[in-house]
Amino acid sequence: MSKVWSQRFDNTLNPFIEKFNASIGFDKKLILEDLDCSIAHAKMLGKTQVLSSSETVQIINGLETIKVQFLEGKFFPSPPSEDIHYCIEEKLISLIGETGKKLHTGRSRNDQVGTDIRLWLRKEIDNLEILIIDLQKSLLNHAKSNVYTLIPGYTHMQRAQPLSLAHHLLAYLEMFQRDRERFKEVRSRVNTSPLGAAALAGTKIKIDRQFTASELGFEKIYNNSIDAVSDRDFCIEFVSASALLMSHLSKISEEIILWVTDEFSFAKLTDKCATGSSLMPQKKNPDVPELIRGKTGRVYGHLQALLTMVKGVPLAYNKDFQEDKEPIFDTAETLSSCIKAMTILIKEGIEFNFENLSASVKNDFSNATDLADYLVKKNVPFRTAYQIVGEIVKYCLERKMLLKNLKIEEFKKFHPKFEEDVFVELEPLNVVKSRTSEGGTGFTQVEKEVNIWQKKLLI
Ligand code: ARG
Numbered sequence: 295m296s297k298v299w300s301q302r303f304d305n306t307l308n309p310f311i312e313k314f315n316a317s318i319g320f321d322k323k324l325i326l327e328d329l330d331c332s333i334a335h336a337k338m339l340g341k342t343q344v345l346s347s348s349e350t351v352q353i354i355n356g357l358e359t360i361k362v363q364f365l366e367g368k369f370f371p372s373p374p375s376e377d378i379h380y381c382i383e384e385k386l387i388s389l390i391g392e393t394g395k396k397l398h399t400g401r402s403r404n405d406q407v408g409t410d411i412r413l414w415l416r417k418e419i420d421n422l423e424i425l426i427i428d429l430q431k432s433l434l435n436h437a438k439s440n441v442y443t444l445i446p447g448y449t450h451m452q453r454a455q456p457l458s459l460a461h462h463l464l465a466y467l468e469m470f471q472r473d474r475e476r477f478k479e480v481r482s483r484v485n486t487s488p489l490g491a492a493a494l495a496g497t498k499i500k501i502d503r504q505f506t507a508s509e510l511g512f513e514k515i516y517n518n519s520i521d522a523v524s525d526r527d528f529c530i531e532f533v534s535a536s537a538l539l540m541s542h543l544s545k546i547s548e549e550i551i552l553w554v555t556d557e558f559s560f561a562k563l564t565d566k567c568a569t570g571s572s573l574m575p576q577k578k579n580p581d582v583p584e585l586i587r588g589k590t591g592r593v594y595g596h597l598q599a600l601l602t603m604v605k606g607v608p609l610a611y612n613k614d615f616q617e618d619k620e621p622i623f624d625t626a627e628t629l630s631s632c633i634k635a636m637t638i639l640i641k642e643g644i645e646f647n648f649e650n651l652s653a654s655v656k657n658d659f660s661n662a663t664d665l666a667d668y669l670v671k672k673n674v675p676f677r678t679a680y681q682i683v684g685e686i687v688k689y690c691l692e693r694k695m696l697l698k699n700l701k702i703e704e705f706k707k708f709h710p711k712f713e714e715d716v717f718v719e720l721e722p723l724n725v726v727k728s729r730t731s732e733g734g735t736g737f738t739q740v741e742k743e744v745n746i747w748q749k750k751l752l753i
Pocket residue numbers: 317321377403404407611613615616617
């Protein structure tokens with residue numbers, strides 16, 4: 295089929311350049327969005343009487359037929375069409391003849407492609423929202439049953455203070471909540487219609503931008519036609535929000551990988567999400583969190599690619615922008631598969647090792663702060679108490695003992711205000727229970743947190 299624009303040219307395109315220029319190989323993903331965009335545009339041209347009503351009906355029926363043929367697997371967008379926009383237009387003309395050539399009145403592929411990606415991204419963001427909620431619910435389920443399960447808390451990867459396992463897991467719910475908020479914000483900017491900006495300057499054809507915007511469910515339209523066809527901020531914002539979400543998934547992946555090592559043994563992988571080694575029969579590998587951690591790099595890479603793509607690009611549309619699609623397509627796909635995999639891992643792939651968790655918090659110095667706080671309660675200034683406890687810890691380390699193994703007489707040698715009740719204070723459960731400050735790991739606080747999340751996620 296001859297190119298839609300071929301009349302201006304004497305010669306045909308070099309076959310390699312033709313391929314190089316084409317985006318059909320990947321923008322075919324936008325077929326449904328492109329059809330919806332064209333249907334809205336045709337309806338609008340009918341309404342403003344640029345098209346007669348019979349032309350409008352013919353075009354819309356033609357586009358609907360293409361949609362059905364595609365959904366039934368009878369039509370595959372493919373070369374030699376350069377991109378999905380030409381592909382649909384060519385197909386329409388082949389279906390309904392001359393009238394099909396009127397579809398492109400008053401628009402350009404520049405505003406068309408911008409509309410298509412926004413429609414596609416809006417749908418993807420809505421799907422991601424559902425997936426993130428599901429992930430949050432799976433974490434909350436573990437949290438609900440583990441308010442009183444203790445886990446060592448770390449700073450600098452050094453034992454710091456014991457925590458409620460629920461509190462630890464709920465920290466991830468907060469991260470994923472921020473991700474949802476970010477996507478919501480991005481969505482509002484994605485949901486702006488560039489349609490009608492035409493190539494860059496608007497058009498003299500009688501169009502109704504508000505009409506097409508509302509047909510396509512856009513909240514508003516771009517004010518400036520030049521900005522409308524050259525804005526790719528929303529792609530970068532989407533990938534940026536995605537990169538942050540991946541960093542959260544990567545963080546929890548790393549923790550799971552550590553937890554299931556022999557060294558930590560805080561949890562084990564069930565057979566549903568673990569894989570074996572081809573050589574070492576004893577191995578059970580955490581491939582799922584490792585893959586998620588690895589895939590994080592791709593999304594970071596896409597962010598870099600897009601930022602570089604827009605750098606120094608003058609107004610208005612430039613072909614550079616064709617490069618926006620693969621990064622956002624791959625980002626959305628990577629995100630949805632990683633969130634799903636993590637949800638399955640949390641739901642059925644991991645079991646906490648309660649014995650090891652409880653043993654681990656009993657055998658360290660993570661109650662040292664509580665010893666200092668004990669003296670603070672008895673009116674010893676914190677800095678003094680801190681120094682005294684430092685000396686006690688040193689004393690214990692030299693004797694290979696824990697704080698709880700000291701005799702009360704030994705405590706008293708360090709400070710006369712130590713009494714028998716100090717041992718109660720050193721108990722890990724009491725250590726955690728006592729962190730009653732708002733947002734802290736104290737059980738009453740954590741119970742509150744769980745309840746708030748339950749309401750928020752409507753479980
Ligand atoms: N395939 C192109 C893209 O994805 C469509 C827009 C082309 N516009 C143009 N003026 N060449 O960006």
